[in-house]
Amino acid sequence: xxxxxxxxxxxxxxxxxxxxxxxxxxxxxxxxxxxxxxxxxxxxxxxxxxxxxxxxxxxxxxxxxxxxxxxxxxxxxxxxxxxxxxxxxxxxxxxxxxxxxxxxxxxxxxxxxxxxxxxxxxxxxxxxxxxxxxxxxxxxxxxxxxxxxxxxxxxxxxxxxxxxxxxxxxxxxxxxxxxxxxxxxxxxxxxxxxxxxxxxxxxxxxxxxxxxxxxxxxxxxxxxxxxxxxxxxxxxxxxxxxxxxxxxxxxxxxxxxxxxxxxxxxxxxxxxxxxxxxxxxxxxxxxxxxxxxxxxxxxxxxxxxxxxxxxxxxxxxxxxxxxxxxxx
Amino acid sequence: xxxxxxxxxxxxxxxxxxxxxxxxxxxxxxxxxxxxxxxxxxxxxxxxxxxxxxxxxxxxxxxxxxxxxxxxxx
Numbered sequence: 415x416x417x418x419x420x421x422x423x424x425x426x427x428x429x430x431x432x433x434x435x436x437x438x439x440x441x442x443x444x445x446x447x448x449x450x451x452x453x454x455x456x457x458x459x460x461x462x463x464x465x466x467x468x469x470x471x472x473x474x475x476x477x478x479x480x481x482x483x484x485x486x487x488x489x490x491x492x493x494x495x496x497x498x499x500x501x502x503x504x505x506x507x508x509x510x511x512x513x514x515x516x517x518x519x520x521x522x523x524x525x526x527x528x529x530x531x532x533x534x535x536x537x538x539x540x541x542x543x544x545x546x547x548x549x550x551x552x553x554x555x556x557x558x559x560x561x562x563x564x565x566x567x568x569x570x571x572x573x574x575x576x577x578x579x580x581x582x583x584x585x586x587x588x589x590x591x592x593x594x595x596x597x598x599x600x601x602x603x604x605x606x607x608x609x610x611x612x613x614x615x616x617x618x619x620x621x622x623x624x625x626x627x628x629x630x631x632x633x634x635x636x637x638x639x640x641x642x643x644x645x646x647x648x649x650x651x652x653x654x655x656x657x658x659x660x661x662x663x664x665x666x667x668x669x670x671x672x673x674x675x676x677x678x679x680x681x682x683x684x685x686x687x688x689x690x691x692x693x694x695x696x697x698x699x700x701x702x703x704x705x706x707x708x709x710x711x712x713x714x715x716x717x718x719x720x721x722x723x724x725x726x727x728x729x730x731x732x733x734x735x736x737x738x739x740x741x742x
Numbered sequence: 743x744x745x746x747x748x749x750x751x752x753x754x755x756x757x758x759x760x761x762x763x764x765x766x767x768x769x770x771x772x773x774x775x776x777x778x779x780x781x782x783x784x785x786x787x788x789x790x791x792x793x794x795x796x797x798x799x800x801x802x803x804x805x806x807x808x809x810x811x812x813x814x815x816x
Contacts, residue, residue, distance in 0.1 A: 467815050678805055678808055679797070679800075679801040679804055681808065682801075682804030682805065682807050686804070686808075689811070720797045724794075727794075
């Protein structure tokens with residue numbers, strides 16, 4: 415531990431051997447190598463179990479026949495974080511913002527500039543929904559990477575296969591630790607139903623957001639164009655007769671495909687990310703997880719941004735229809 | 743004689759499904775690079791539209807991945 419402390423001090427201090435700030439010194443390199451060796455040793459000594467990867471979310475408890483799943487708990491947790499965060503930030507608002515208020519105002523200004531760059535000043539009506547989708551998905555996706563999200567939970571008997579467990583007693587509580595060894599052919603082992611699972615890994619969440627997005631697009635189109643908006647889908651008096659009817663059918667199918675595309679894009683990205691993290695942690699624990707955590711941070715941000723941005727674009731396209739396709 | 747082809751199916755699903763989007767994204771970014779080369783001042787707008795196009799193309803690969811996951815784990 416003394417050696418580790420010394421090395422850490424040297425790494426933080428930057429070393430005295432004539433190195434400007436920011437470069438990797440000799441002791442810095444040594445520190446990184448020692449860290450990798452220690453983590454590699456831990457990886458060999460403490461293997462990680464491959465969890466049972468299930469598409470549907472696992473129920474944790476039930477309230478009167480309605481099963482509360484772990485993704486629902488994670489959604490509530492995101493909502494709690496957002497509500498409490500908003501209350502804390504807006505407690506003492508100043509005219510000239512400082513500190514956290516400044517940060518939040520910067521974020522909102524970036525979003526507002528984005529919305530106005532696409533939709534013009536009339537686009538401000540889209541801002542609440544688009545910004546809410548973005549902020550909720552961002553917080554929800556990033557919280558899903560936190561430790562404990564797919565790993566701490568209830569022990570259940572596995573359907574097939576499964577792992578052994580090891581019981582330890584910490585502070586008087588009995589805690590079961592899932593071991594990496596799988597049970598034999600005909601025994602039933604154990605698996606973990608984690609308490610929280612990233613909200614977008616549940617297809618229900620993604621489908622709900624996609625439905626909200628597409629239905630609000632139709633509402634916005636109807637508000638802007640009146641009943642002429644529905645002539646996009648059903649057009650009896652079109653100049654080309656039957657061709658317009660077929661085009662209308664294609665437009666209808668395209669709207670339904672948007673629902674599928676929105677939900678599956680978000681679900682696929684976030685669920686695949688979670689599976690990737692679990693499998694990478696199983697293959698080489700503690701080491702390989704680091705770059706994939708970085709990837710997950712990026713993917714979480716991009717998927718939140720894309721969902722909100724596409725909603726914005728479709729709403730904007732719905733307000734002026736397929737007439738003049740040019741924007742100023 | 744029963745062979746379990748599940749693993750093969752999942753591998754083929756994502757493997758073949760990633761061909762098209764891979765080529766598509768490559769073409770997209772190539773076009774964007776040429777556009778930025780011709781007009782460096784418009785780089786932010788080109789970049790935004792490029793990201794949008796990439797996300798659409800990648801969605802197809804994600805559909806293939808979801809099918810592979812469903813085959814393997816459901």
